[in-house]
Amino acid sequence: MSISYELVKHYPWLPSKKIHYSGIASKDPVDFIKEKIAEYPDGELVDRIFNIFKTAFENIEEIKTYKADELNVYLYTILKILLYINNSIPIANRVANLYSKHTYNKLIREDNDFNLYSICKDLELEIEYHDKAVPFGLIVEKDRRQVLQTRFSIHYIDYLRLASNLRDDYRKLVHNALIKGFVLIEKKDLTRLLQEVVRKKLIIEQTKDLSSLDDFKNKILEIKEMRELNERILGEWELKKEEFEYSFEIKYKKGEKVEESFPPCVEDILMKVDEGQNITHIERLFLVFFLHSLEIPIDEIVNLFAKLPDFDRKKTEYQVEFAKKKGYSPHSCSTLKSYSLCMAMKYKDKLCLEGYHSKKLDSQRKIQHPLFYVQFKQYRKHKPKEEVKTKTKNE
Amino acid sequence: MNNEIFLKNLFQAYYQESNKDIPSVSMLDRREFGFLLWDNQFMQRHLGFAQLDDLRQFLIKKSPKHAYSSGSLYSRPDDNDMENKGYQGCDFVIDIDVDHFYTECKNDHDLWYCKECGTNGKGIIEKCPKCEKLKITRIAWICDKCLDIAKKEIIKLIDNFLIPDFALNVEQMNIAFSGHRGYHLKIVDPRIRTLTSDQRREIVDYLTGHNISFEILGLHEKTSIFGLLKDNKGWSNKIMAKLEEILRMDPLEIEHFLRDPHWGNLTALRVNSLLNYREDFLEIINGKKRSIWSIEGFGLPTWKKLLKAVVKKVGAEIDEPVSIDIHRLIRYPGTLHGKTGFKVQELEYNQLDEFNPLDESNELIDPIVFKSKKQITQKLEITDVKVPATKIKGITYGEYDCGEIIEVPHHVAVFLLCKGVAKIV
Numbered sequence: 001m002s003i004s005y006e007l008v009k010h011y012p013w014l015p016s017k018k019i020h021y022s023g024i025a026s027k028d029p030v031d032f033i034k035e036k037i038a039e040y041p042d043g044e045l046v047d048r049i050f051n052i053f054k055t056a057f058e059n060i061e062e063i064k065t066y067k068a069d070e071l072n073v074y075l076y077t078i079l080k081i082l083l084y085i086n087n088s089i090p091i092a093n094r095v096a097n098l099y100s101k102h103t104y105n106k107l108i109r110e111d112n113d114f115n116l117y118s119i120c121k122d123l124e125l126e127i128e129y130h131d132k133a134v135p136f137g138l139i140v141e142k143d144r145r146q147v148l149q150t151r152f153s154i155h156y157i158d159y160l161r162l163a164s165n166l167r168d169d170y171r172k173l174v175h176n177a178l179i180k181g182f183v184l185i186e187k188k189d190l191t192r193l194l195q196e197v198v199r200k201k202l203i204i205e206q207t208k209d210l211s212s213l214d215d216f217k218n219k220i221l222e223i224k225e226m227r228e229l230n231e232r233i234l235g236e237w238e239l240k241k242e243e244f245e246y247s248f249e250i251k252y253k254k255g256e257k258v259e260e261s262f263p264p265c266v267e268d269i270l271m272k273v274d275e276g277q278n279i280t281h282i283e284r285l286f287l288v289f290f291l292h293s294l295e296i297p298i299d300e301i302v303n304l305f306a307k308l309p310d311f312d313r314k315k316t317e318y319q320v321e322f323a324k325k326k327g328y329s330p331h332s333c334s335t336l337k338s339y340s341l342c343m344a345m346k347y348k349d350k351l352c353l354e355g356y357h358s359k360k361l362d363s364q365r366k367i368q369h370p371l372f373y374v375q376f377k378q379y380r381k382h383k384p385k386e387e388v389k390t391k392t393k394n395e
Numbered sequence: 396m397n398n399e400i401f402l403k404n405l406f407q408a409y410y411q412e413s414n415k416d417i418p419s420v421s422m423l424d425r426r427e428f429g430f431l432l433w434d435n436q437f438m439q440r441h442l443g444f445a446q447l448d449d450l451r452q453f454l455i456k457k458s459p460k461h462a463y464s465s466g467s468l469y470s471r472p473d474d475n476d477m478e479n480k481g482y483q484g485c486d487f488v489i490d491i492d493v494d495h496f497y498t499e500c501k502n503d504h505d506l507w508y509c510k511e512c513g514t515n516g517k518g519i520i521e522k523c524p525k526c527e528k529l530k531i532t533r534i535a536w537i538c539d540k541c542l543d544i545a546k547k548e549i550i551k552l553i554d555n556f557l558i559p560d561f562a563l564n565v566e567q568m569n570i571a572f573s574g575h576r577g578y579h580l581k582i583v584d585p586r587i588r589t590l591t592s593d594q595r596r597e598i599v600d601y602l603t604g605h606n607i608s609f610e611i612l613g614l615h616e617k618t619s620i621f622g623l624l625k626d627n628k629g630w631s632n633k634i635m636a637k638l639e640e641i642l643r644m645d646p647l648e649i650e651h652f653l654r655d656p657h658w659g660n661l662t663a664l665r666v667n668s669l670l671n672y673r674e675d676f677l678e679i680i681n682g683k684k685r686s687i688w689s690i691e692g693f694g695l696p697t698w699k700k701l702l703k704a705v706v707k708k709v710g711a712e713i714d715e716p717v718s719i720d721i722h723r724l725i726r727y728p729g730t731l732h733g734k735t736g737f738k739v740q741e742l743e744y745n746q747l748d749e750f751n752p753l754d755e756s757n758e759l760i761d762p763i764v765f766k767s768k769k770q771i772t773q774k775l776e777i778t779d780v781k782v783p784a785t786k787i788k789g790i791t792y793g794e795y796d797c798g799e800i801i802e803v804p805h806h807v808a809v810f811l812l813c814k815g816v817a818k819i820v
Binding site for chain 1: 559560561562563586587589590591593594597598600601604606607608611612624626627628629630631686
């Protein structure tokens with residue numbers, strides 16, 4: 001089923017692009033880029049691409065310069081080429097997250113259900129559209145009785161392919177209505193799945209064949225405008241990257257830099273967040289509780305989450321503030337182990353695995369809480385060197 | 396004669412006689428095969444067969460103790476390195492094995508003995524009640540009751556999940572009696588083959604109800620406790636329908652279910668409380684009003700405990716790792732199980748209901764292949780501390796004690812020898 005030309009301009013990642021813009025795939029990428037740059041001599045093409053990267057690096061959720069025009073289709077192709085030649089997972093993840101979030105916001109505003117249905121069909125998703133909304137649940141509260149209903153259902157195989165990566169517990173198949181092979185799904189949740197489709201289209205796997213990548217990259221960067229554009233992008237990235245790194249220099253309540261004292265369980269989640277990967281609900285909670293315990297400012301915690309694919313600033317602010325008010329403590333090591341979040345083995349962390357020698361008890365003690373890990377590392381850091389040395393010997 | 400040589404010869408005779416009955420599986424040439432031979436305790440795997448006849452010849456030649464093939468398809472199934480096998484997808488395999496879940500009959504036929512002090516007894520225990528040591532050897536047995544429970548589990552899985560929820564039809568399901576303690580079901584659907592282990596885990600959770608969150612299904616506490624709604628499609632409906640069914644049972648049965656440590660594990664006080672409120676609660680379940688669950692003595696933790704027991708009743712008892720692991724090997728249909736001498740018997744869905752592996756009247760699907768028409772018997776000496784009673788073909792044999800000399804029909808002798816509890820005299 002082919003999709004309309006207009007819809008492809010709105011959503012240039014749709015497979016039907018190949019039908020309406022068959023010329024793109026058949027052309028040599030260098031010739032294609034040269035041709036398009038010549039077609040837009042005012043620099044609009046280059047500026048709009050740069051703007052996407054800049055917006056992504058600034059963690060803003062909306063692409064202001066996004067226009068559903070012909071240029072949007074060419075721009076998308078060149079954007080993908082740039083992500084490929086730079087071969088940088090953090091850059092690609094940031095762009096993929098921004099672009100997919102922007103797409104989500106566009107799709108959610110689509111009031112024509114048929115467009116959503118056509119998009120799914122174009123993506124070869126097995127989807128059903130019901131003429132009459134199908135009720136699948138009920139919310140009964142004090143003065144409210146709301147029937148949950150939807151016109152969409154998606155085959156469970158497609159649902160699993162798209163939803164299993166999202167990690168939210170409520171998206172698990174066991175929490176959804178599965179009838180005759182199809183999961184009844186609300187429009188907003190279906191749109192969220194499409195966001196994931198778009199994100200996956202833009203993320204890259206680091207290329208191992210560096211020589212052919214270099215050949216291709218050199219050819220692309222022989223085009224003056226592309227070379228200049230890429231330099232601008234990388235320049236912007238270097239600038240912002242420092243800011244990201246700086247933002248990780250979280251201050252401990254005593255005014256100490258504490259990030260190098262984080263236990264591996266926290267490091268692992270932070271690394272995922274930094275790469276813009278999806279993290280689980282439990283991982284989010286643990287990270288928020290942990291950072292609250294270190295009295296990290298709410299803004300900094302919220303900004304940390306801004307890199308995530310499903311980031312919603314208002315919601316995150318509310319949840320982070322709520323957790324702060326409640327004063328929850330972070331999970332203990334044993335709880336983390338039960339959730340498979342203990343990373344001691346993965347990172348072969350000596351302190352986690354072997355524990356420490358307690359002078360007071362004159363015995364080897366296990367680390368039982370990630371906050372104690374931080375305290376212990378901080379303690380070691382501030383002990384006079386000799387004392388630490390002796391202590392290490394004793395261990 | 397050595398037991399193993401005796402059994403190998405018998406297995407060989409079976410593979411020679413029934414060679415043409417060994418069935419094929421879909422895309423046989425892309426499956427990896429594995430065998431446990433009589434003289435080697437290590438699995439010989441990474442084998443491939445271009446055609447069914449090659450496999451049949453191998454079975455005659457080697458007459459393995461156990462024979463397996465992969466649920467996965469590979470472009471090079473015989474490559475020793477998993478990385479180089481060229482993985483192409485995996486069928487969804489379900490294993491229901493009574494050894495993995497509680498059945499009451501285990502208290503009658505499963506035996507244990509303590510390697511430290513020699514004490515023995517029936518049932519399942521963690522440590523020796525006499526010397527309190529953990530060196531316990533378990534003799535797990537089978538009976539028609541537990542095999543019937545396994546059969547009911549596979550029927551429940553098909554009727555309550557695979558057909559209505561996953562819209563699978565019975566032609567897509569390869570069902571087999573495993574030859575020992577349960578059943579295998581392989582879903583053959585090209586779309587399912589593409590699923591990753593994580594995605595398979597989601598299906599497993601759906602089939603078992605594991606990792607379900609009652610909060611996500613609606614259980615919460617504000618000023619009162621708000622429960623699940625039967626009108627909500629999916630697991631909410633399954634749980635509430637089952638809970639209603641339980642509450643409509645005879646009060647004694649309800650009590651038994653709720654008090655049993657393997658199910659509800661509730662105190663007598665709470666069970667009484669629930670029974671007292673039973674009618675009101677049934678009205679709430681079927682009412683259209685808010686689902687306020689207010690029963691004396693029932694806080695959120697007690698409700699969760701009760702709901703967990705109901706989920707256990709609704710879900711199917713499947714061996715989870717088998718379905719999640721995409722590189723597992725499963726028993727090949729038509730081959731013999733080295734721990735029983737029974738055949739891994741393929742079954743049609745409509746044969747399941749009547750099927751009785753220990754006393755099957757339909758010759759065509761009888762897994763007990765070593766029956767002797769001439770009523771041949773075999774003399775054996777019992778070598779294990781104790782051997783539980785075994786009912787095969789309607790006749791009970793045993794219990795037996797160590798050192799006892801017995802004379803049993805051929806098929807029973809094969810079973811006891813395969814079980815490793817006797818030797819030929």
